[in-house]
Amino acid sequence: MEIAYYPGCTLHASSQIYDIQTKLVLGEMGINLNELEDWNCCGATSASKTDDFLSVAMPARNLGIADNSGLSELVIPCSACYSRMLVAQHRLASNHRLKDEINAELTKKVKGNIRIMSILEVLVPKAESGELAEKTTKQLKGLEPACYYGCLQTRFPYDVPVPDDVENPQGMEIVLKALGANPIDWSYKTDCCGASATVNDIDTALLLMSKIFKDAVARGANCFVTTCPMCQLNLDAYQEQMKQKYDIDQDMPVYFITELIGVAMDKSPEELQIDRHFVDTIGLLKELNLI
Amino acid sequence: MALPVLDYEHENTQAFIHEVMSRSEQNITACYQCRRCAAGCPVGEETGYVTPDRLIRMILLGDREQALSNKLVWKCVSCYTCGTRCPNEIQTAKIIETLKHMSKEEHLDPLLPKVAAFHKSFCTAANHLGRLNEIEFMGLYEIKNAFHDLIHFKFREIFKETMLQAKLGLRMTKKKRMHFGIQKVKHLSDLKRLLKKAKKRAADGV
Numbered sequence: 351m352e353i354a355y356y357p358g359c360t361l362h363a364s365s366q367i368y369d370i371q372t373k374l375v376l377g378e379m380g381i382n383l384n385e386l387e388d389w390n391c392c393g394a395t396s397a398s399k400t401d402d403f404l405s406v407a408m409p410a411r412n413l414g415i416a417d418n419s420g421l422s423e424l425v426i427p428c429s430a431c432y433s434r435m436l437v438a439q440h441r442l443a444s445n446h447r448l449k450d451e452i453n454a455e456l457t458k459k460v461k462g463n464i465r466i467m468s469i470l471e472v473l474v475p476k477a478e479s480g481e482l483a484e485k486t487t488k489q490l491k492g493l494e495p496a497c498y499y500g501c502l503q504t505r506f507p508y509d510v511p512v513p514d515d516v517e518n519p520q521g522m523e524i525v526l527k528a529l530g531a532n533p534i535d536w537s538y539k540t541d542c543c544g545a546s547a548t549v550n551d552i553d554t555a556l557l558l559m560s561k562i563f564k565d566a567v568a569r570g571a572n573c574f575v576t577t578c579p580m581c582q583l584n585l586d587a588y589q590e591q592m593k594q595k596y597d598i599d600q601d602m603p604v605y606f607i608t609e610l611i612g613v614a615m616d617k618s619p620e621e622l623q624i625d626r627h628f629v630d631t632i633g634l635l636k637e638l639n640l641i
Numbered sequence: 642m643a644l645p646v647l648d649y650e651h652e653n654t655q656a657f658i659h660e661v662m663s664r665s666e667q668n669i670t671a672c673y674q675c676r677r678c679a680a681g682c683p684v685g686e687e688t689g690y691v692t693p694d695r696l697i698r699m700i701l702l703g704d705r706e707q708a709l710s711n712k713l714v715w716k717c718v719s720c721y722t723c724g725t726r727c728p729n730e731i732q733t734a735k736i737i738e739t740l741k742h743m744s745k746e747e748h749l750d751p752l753l754p755k756v757a758a759f760h761k762s763f764c765t766a767a768n769h770l771g772r773l774n775e776i777e778f779m780g781l782y783e784i785k786n787a788f789h790d791l792i793h794f795k796f797r798e799i800f801k802e803t804m805l806q807a808k809l810g811l812r813m814t815k816k817k818r819m820h821f822g823i824q825k826v827k828h829l830s831d832l833k834r835l836l837k838k839a840k841k842r843a844a845d846g847v
Contacts, residue, residue, distance in 0.1 A: 359773035359775075362820070388826055389826075390826045394763065397763075397764055399741055400764045401742070401764065401843060403839045403842050404764065404768075404836070407838070407839060411835070455831055457830075505722065505724075506721060507721050509730075541683060541720075544718060545720075546760075549782070550753070550755040551756060558683055558684075628816055
């Protein structure tokens with residue numbers, strides 16, 4: 351099975367591990383990822399805050415490449431890229447003038463035929479059919495993750511089809527339960543981590559992260575799991591600072607979902623490059639005899 | 642003496658409401674102030690009295706000055722909770738984006754200069770080589786910040802900010818999360834044309 355793949359800039363830079371793990375884990379399930387040729391930055395949230403036309407035009411070039419790839423599905427693991435591409439596709443389909451204006455400048459024209467999927471839309475059907483469990487050799491016993499979706503996995507500024515419940519999504523829970531983990535039920539799974547505020551408005555970001563963190567700890571989670579590289583980096587890299595400010599003393603590793611699937615598939619920590627985190631991710635897995 | 646309770650200029654207000662509505666594609670007159678948006682706003686504690694519903698009220702009352710420059714416009718994290726929960730499907734985050742664009746066009750000083758510098762630097766860096774190089778982006782952002790602090794004589798701020806980001810960079814390098822290579826798009830011509838079009842549209846006020 352072949353699917354088009356858009357990694358986005360982050361997966362080729364600070365969250366390279368997510369790119370490595372995604373290819374490894376999906377490859378194990380017989381999915382061949384075909385990276386879009388010569389893709390460009392999706393513009394993220396910054397483009398929509400700076401220039402509305404650019405916020406559609408930047409993803410449009412990628413959509414044009416995908417529409418002409420001969421493939422019918424495109425997977426985008428990064429939540430921000432996924433959200434921006436989905437929104438751009440929707441806006442181009444509903445605004446022909448805008449579409450013509452952008453297509454006039456594109457070598458590969460947007461047609462609107464590619465189906466955009468988040469990584470969960472690929473994983474959930476495999477988990478539900480039992481295919482995922484067949485590919486794994488280990489049960490993630492003892493792992494009690496707080497599945498953290500953040501903003502961009504389920505909330506969109508336009509009326510796009512949302513593949514999961516907006517306020518209480520279950521995709522990650524379905525996948526992790528299929529692997530033997532016991533995800534906790536909690537209230538902050540779709541709350542904002544502060545996103546770019548960690549860089550430009552740190553106090554706001556720390557406040558938002560402290561609420562997410564406190565609820566996860568109070569509900570007995572022993573780690574976070576996420577699909578968003580921005581949420582992952584924020585909760586991981588700024589955890590120490592947030593804990594000091596809000597007087598919290600528990601550490602919480604922040605895993606990508608692909609990391610835990612990889613562990614269940616008995617991939618080694620070296621292969622998955624699990625050590626490239628700020629908060630220790632190895633200790634908990636060793637304690638639970640998972641690695 | 643009776644104090645003027647409400648200063649309402651019909652014509653200017655109408656024009657302002659129309660501009661915000663058409664540019665944001667949001668039907669703000671549908672707002673009946675139920676405040677579900679305010680209850681869900683994650684930055685509500687940080688924005689004083691300005692909640693999404695009150696921002697809409699400001700626009701409807703024609704308070705252009707306040708609407709274009711307030712804490713909510715600059716603290717908004719674009720989480721889209723307000724719009725997702727709105728019973729009338731008003732996406733206040735889209736309205737906020739529009740207000741940001743309008744305040745920029747009117748050359749108003751951003752209330753949080755760092756936020757403005759961040760998004761501008763991101764777009765500049767992303768469109769330079771077609772893909773975002775984090776070092777180039779953060780470098781641009783820090784230069785913009787330092788320049789702003791310099792002209793406001795905030796030398797200590799420059800030192801503090803530089804140390805903070807240098808420390809993060811060092812920690813990221815230690816954890817092999819820092820990427821030192823350059824990533825770029827091979828065929829940049831499409832993007833450059835689109836960028837030119839975006840600039841022309843902005844200049845023409847489209």
